[in-house]
Structure formats: structure tokens, C-alpha cells
Amino acid sequence: MKVISLNFLTCAVKSCKSSGAAFPLHPKDAELVQDDIELNAQMLLNILPRLDWAALRTNATELGFPELPAELPTREALEADEKKLKDLHHLLVETQIMEGKLVCRNCGHEYAIREGIANFLLPSHLV
Amino acid sequence: MTAGTAETSSSSSFDPETYESTHVHSVYEAIAPHFSSTRHKPWPLVADFLASLPPGSVGLDVGCGNGKYLAVNPSLWLMGSDRSANLVSLARENDGRGRRRQRLNEVTVADSLALPYRASSADFAISIAVLHHLSTRSRRRAAVRAILDCLRPGSGEDGRNGEGKAMLYVWALEQGSSRRGWDEDASQDQLVPWVTKAGTGKTHKESDSRKPENDTTWHRYYHLYRKGELEEDVQAVGGVVLHSGYEKDNWWAICTRGLEM
Numbered sequence: 001m002k003v004i005s006l007n008f009l010t011c012a013v014k015s016c017k018s019s020g021a022a023f024p025l026h027p028k029d030a031e032l033v034q035d036d037i038e039l040n041a042q043m044l045l046n047i048l049p050r051l052d053w054a055a056l057r058t059n060a061t062e063l064g065f066p067e068l069p070a071e072l073p074t075r076e077a078l079e080a081d082e083k084k085l086k087d088l089h090h091l092l093v094e095t096q097i098m099e100g101k102l103v104c105r106n107c108g109h110e111y112a113i114r115e116g117i118a119n120f121l122l123p124s125h126l127v
Numbered sequence: 128m129t130a131g132t133a134e135t136s137s138s139s140s141f142d143p144e145t146y147e148s149t150h151v152h153s154v155y156e157a158i159a160p161h162f163s164s165t166r167h168k169p170w171p172l173v174a175d176f177l178a179s180l181p182p183g184s185v186g187l188d189v190g191c192g193n194g195k196y197l198a199v200n201p202s203l204w205l206m207g208s209d210r211s212a213n214l215v216s217l218a219r220e221n222d223g224r225g226r227r228r229q230r231l232n233e234v235t236v237a238d239s240l241a242l243p244y245r246a247s248s249a250d251f252a253i254s255i256a257v258l259h260h261l262s263t264r265s266r267r268r269a270a271v272r273a274i275l276d277c278l279r280p281g282s283g284e285d286g287r288n289g290e291g292k293a294m295l296y297v298w299a300l301e302q303g304s305s306r307r308g309w310d311e312d313a314s315q316d317q318l319v320p321w322v323t324k325a326g327t328g329k330t331h332k333e334s335d336s337r338k339p340e341n342d343t344t345w346h347r348y349y350h351l352y353r354k355g356e357l358e359e360d361v362q363a364v365g366g367v368v369l370h371s372g373y374e375k376d377n378w379w380a381i382c383t384r385g386l387e388m
Contacts, residue, residue, distance in 0.1 A: 017246065046184070
């Protein structure tokens, strides 16, 4: 599971959907793996405005990455500074959580990640 | 085989979750490798839909099975989910041509009625041959709504700018020319056999009657959609159908989430 995907995931429990505390989920005991993936600048520049930047900042810090700026840099700024774009590529696309958990801060449920795959099936008492 | 117990049963003991667990989830867990080995080629209209999206579009494949659509357009950020952990494991590495993919796919194990996605965040979604495995109409409609809820609402004067789109595909009742021969008069709730041949890892044609003793026959539940039924379900939960049609024994629809309810 890549860091970018964390930005689109939330708790699967119905009653958590309307709670701000359920997003983002928080990684716990995360084992990270770094892949070597070619940067697709066009694709990444188009994805960035679709992210919830505040949630990404939270997750990046939780995973031990340097603090991100308060606001998403503009497209022009990123086009002019390849290093900035590459750093984001590294965080979002090249970094995977292979093992660990994702925790919902609303209900406290922990979803396991094994071999890079998170399991969101709920125990019957949470369905 | 007609699945008389699904929906048409008036028995109060019918529990759709238990029924689907037996007649859908367990079957896919068991047949996953065989099933996957027969599913490589993307359906053309689905591939066209994925190819039509701008680079960097973020989307979902709800019920991704073995993941054959996840790598069709590598400039999309497409996240797959499926109820079957065994299929999800296969989907992680599927490059869409039956080979192992270099860049692993993004996949999670999730139930289509309890999707783990942030609301209003996806540019697109596909759900191909999935809704027909839900055994009551209210569950099929709830699954449509759950997918639509993930889509971005439109903006701008007409409310259509950047609006997320979902493509849904379901098996049709009207398939008189297929080898199964169902038509308008057939029961809409069917248990469809899947035969795994002992030892070889290969499947028989499902209609093969010369079945040796050691083969295992599994029965998957399907709801076969009548003409217009998929569109009705989308509209019943507030969605808007942009296009719809019939292709090779399936009904399909492309829809949006509709105005906020």
C-alpha cells in the first residue's frame, strides 16, 4: 500500500463515514519499503490537487518523513523545481507500507496490512 | 440451476449475508487461481472507458477480481478492492496480460457494501461483473449508492464540471445466443456451476456433461438483470445515467452520483 492511497482511504465502518476523526487513517507499526519507480511528472502534477493535503502532511510526519509545507506548492513552483516534485514522488509513489496497521481514530478499529495489502473486512459486530 | 431461495423466498430465515458468503465469497476463495487463469482480456468498452480518462485521474475498481483492469491505463491512479483475499493477492501482481507486473497494483480486501474510501474523492470508478452477486435488490442498490458516494461531485454553473463517473457492468437475463441460453422467461436468480478439474488446475467448459468423478463443481449465485433494471437501480438511489447499453450478454451503464440527496 502506497502512501498516496492512504489519502483516499477511510474507515469502513458506516457510523465513521460522517466523522472527521475517521480520516485519515493512522499507520501504526508500519514497515516501509522503498521502490524505484520512474517519475511520471504529468500524472503526478494532475494527482496532487486531488489530495487532501492536510491529511497527507499528517501521514507523512507519522511515517517519519520531513514535514511538508503547510500548503500544496503550486503547479508552476513544482514544474520549476524538479527536486520538490521528486521528493513528493518518493513519498507518494515509491514508498509502500508492507506490514503494519491502519488505525481509525473515531472507532479505534485497527486494519491489518500484510504483504502490502490492507484488509478492510469488518468483524460482524462492526458491520 | 435456479436459486429459488434468493429473494423470491418469503421465508424469514433467508439471510443474504450468509447466502452470499456460501454461494459467492467461499466459491471465489476456492476457485481463485482457476478463475484468474481464465480472465485476462479486458472487455473492450471497459478498456475504452479507462483510456478516455485524463492522466492522473484517481479511481476505484470495486470488485477487481484478479485485477485485469488495474494496469490497462498506467497513467491513472486506480485502486482495486475485492471481497476475496485470494483474488486480491493475484490482482496485486497482474499486469493485465497475464504476466507479473513490475509496478505492483494498489489493492485492498474490502466488501462492496462497506467500502473504505473517502467520500467524494474519486474521478471515476468501475465495477465490472460484481453487483450481480448480491442476492437482494436492496443490497444491489446499496452497493450502487456506495460506489456513487465515492465519486466527486461536479462544479461550475451546470454542476457537471469534473464530475466523477462510474461504469457498471452486470450479467444480462437476455442472452439467448449464449451457450447458457437464458432469455426473458428464465428465472433471474441462478446458481451457475464452475467446475474445477481434479489435479490439472484447468476448468471444464461449464456445460461439459462428461465430468469425471474427481472434479469439483461449485455454484456461484447470480442475479441476471432484465433490460432497464440496472438504470432503474441507479436512479432509485439518486444517481444519473449518462449512457447505457448491452454488450455480449451484459448490461452496462455509465453514471454520476447525482445531486446531493
